Amino acid sequence: MHTRDGDTELSQELESVPPSPARPARLHPFRGLRLAPAKVADPSAARALARPYREVARRLASWQSEGLMELDDAPALYLHEYTVHGITIRGLVGALDLSTRATTLEESAVLPHEDIHFAQAGDLASRMYEMGLDPAPILLVHRGPTEIRSLIRDTADSLPDHEFRDGAGQEHRIWALRDTRQLQTIAHSLADSTLLIADGHHRYAAYLELQEARRPGWDRGLAMVVDQEDTPLFLGAIHRVLHQVRLDAVAQAAAATGRVTWNGDRMSALAKLGPRSAVATDGESWLSIEWSLDSEQLSPLEHLHGDVLPRLRSRAAAHGASGDASSPRLSYHHSVDSALEGLHGQHVAVLLPAPDFELVNRTVQGGRLLPEKATSFQPKPSLGVIMRPVPHTGD
Known part of the structure; x- marks a missing residue:
């Protein structure tokens, strides 16, 4: 997604939502936490993440001791591929850097496309902090450069680290990316990208609320970056x-x-x-x-x-x-x-x-927001495939 030329100040519409981190967009490696395949999309997983939220960490620790959850030993970026109803989506999952702030539209690394309710975002921020967990990535889309698209396709041709079908029928393949050259390619390729929020506007606002409150570990927020030219998400009305x-x-x-x-x-x-x-x-x-x-x-x-x-x-x-x-x-x-x-x-x-990607892109590049619940980007990944623990003492 390309930004306009010039140095346009953020419009009143965009000032009504949380600010964006400044470019370059950066995804940091993190230690991925995964539910066992039998638990992904299972109702018991949703119950484990329910009230009282302060008990979530204890419940998940119990599951981990029972072999129902796995925490990676070393940080990584992840390529997550999921397929549902014949649609395959691939995205890079990492901890999005939130530590900077853009002052103009052109500097913005992340752009929302619809309005939010700040009270709902505040509730989500309190919930995630109390859980000590970033339970699901927000979905970000862009038009990826050839370099990163080639890396993703080459990785997808290799043997995945994890492969399974979950309880909702989604098929998943996951690769942990730790090779220095791969990480450098991703960092270089994302540097000029502007990422559009496809799903997770309220969680994004909650991320920034936690970051601005200087909560330990919340200088970053879990995100999946999807190349809309490679494996496009479907936009429904x-x-x-x-x-x-x-x-x-x-x-x-x-x-x-x-x-x-x-x-x-x-x-x-x-x-x-x-x-x-x-x-x-x-x-x-x-x-x-x-x-x-x-x-x-x-x-x-x-x-x-x-x-x-x-x-x-x-x-x-x-x-x-x-x-x-x-x-x-x-x-x-x-x-x-x-x-x-x-x-x-x-x-x-x-x-x-049904809106198309060009319409949404044109809207945000014009400095406007669509009303809330403007689009339905589909399909979304099941809950519990990749999560990020954020203990109160820091990452």
Whole structure:
């Protein structure tokens, strides 16, 4: 992912999220902690990482003594390859350096693409510190240079250190990278990269909160870096349901900036869903909303949150609603069928097109953030494949 020329100051939108470490992006070796294959994606693993969090370290130590967990003797970077439903993803897993701060967009090593709730990030920070564990890597994507892509492919052609199928059906292969030349190649190749957060915005914010509080061991945070040109993550849409909103009110709000067309049925409406258009329905009537290409090239999701929802709030306020009652309650759905369930003419589902990587890239390079739950990068690795212990006394 390439940054723009110039020395643009961070925009107001980007100042609303935690800062980025300054380039170069750096992944440090660490001692990987792995659950036994039988425990990966097993419900008991999730229970072991649940409340009370201060007991997590003791539970995991017990599992380690029983042979249900393994801690590597020496630090390494890891190549993790996982396959699910025919999609194979490969990524480099390391401890992302958080010790520096960028002051401009061009200096930023890591860029978020959607909003977060800071209270949720704070809860995650407290939880991870109490556990003494970084339980899963955040997913970062970039367009990797040829040098690092060749290293990854050559490594993937060799015999892995670990290979197994987990309880969720994911197939995993893991290589520990400790060779000095490999580590130097990775460091050199990542130096000019800007890494986009695909999944883990709140955990990333929690990392920085712990780092700024100078918690021992939290100058780094667990991350997996995926080359979107090599083994691309699939981007899916996340649809919205606006609760206790009428479809004609949505149509009126959307008509202020878009072209609204009423459609006779589901099939004809969904046929119009595309990069510049969304579909809305109350389960009985259907309409499509198309926005023209403008100078900012806003996506339908940005138009929904930036144009339609504010007009719905203003309309509700004008009719006497106040406080939270003037803001439509949103729920989020990863499938069309889930979004359409239970509308009964009382709620409105807004079906959105799946974004592509270029759209997300263009948005962050323009200094903007997408609304929360803007994208669904898939597939994600199962919990427990690679973790990073962070004891309170330091690494």
